[in-house]
Amino acid sequence: MSPRDPHSTYTAFWENTGDRFPSLKGAPSTEYYFECERTLFQDYVPALRDLLLLKTDLWDEAKNTEILRWAAEQGAKPVGIDIAVSIVQQAREILRHHDPECIVADVRALPFRSGAFDLVYSMGTIEHFPEYRTAIGEIYRVLRPGGLAIIGVPNKLDPFLRPLLVSLLQVFGRYPYGMEKAFTPAALRRLLTHAGFRVTALSGILFMPGWLRILDLWCHMRVPRLIGITGWLVRPFAWAYRRFPSVRRHGYLLACVVVKPDGAAQSLPPQKVP
8 A cells, every 4th residue: 555545644643552552451431431331232222142243443442441451351342343453353352251352454345244243332433534434334234133233432622612622622732542533422323324224222431521531541541540530530420421321421421322224135225315
């Protein structure tokens, strides 16, 4: 590939990020993140045993919540991909006791047969490149008819204005995750419906201010003695998430639960998404 090829540039960016980025494990907001992800599975896929589960990136396993490891402990058969070799290697080590299949691959061109998976989990993946429709089409293709997917993206209507914060950080070159597109709930539903999915639920994770997540992670990495303070600040949002399910869809990541209809064709239907 030419060095100017956008896919090559994207791969190089995440390879470099995977090599240099510190672990976020153990931060109070990461524990809250994990609780939110676990709640999603418990609410919408309570029986994970023997399900072939594809996760569309392995960042969480290498750096964050280890949610795929938790799903494997519930009996799921874990499969994960990531575009960065270093992230895949770190994830394999985390999942080594669960017979994982972790491979280097791109969600825009999944190296699996059509209808291969019972469940696909894609949280915070497709917003990082312009070809998110292609990625959704690939998720649709590899999910079996009747299978379920949970697809999460940044919430454009986050009440704490996280998309604005991200835009400001990007202007000053201080946002470490590259390109990031936010979606309204209506836009996400429209995207998934046009791909052929049937939307069954809308939820979300991380109902909290984006600045608090950033502050908590900064303290975790730079001044660990202060995470008692940030943990205290995170606690009310975690309590509200547990106590009031209606706030979940106002998290800074939306989570749409979708089903591929029984008898659905394996090829992606024509899309006319604005």
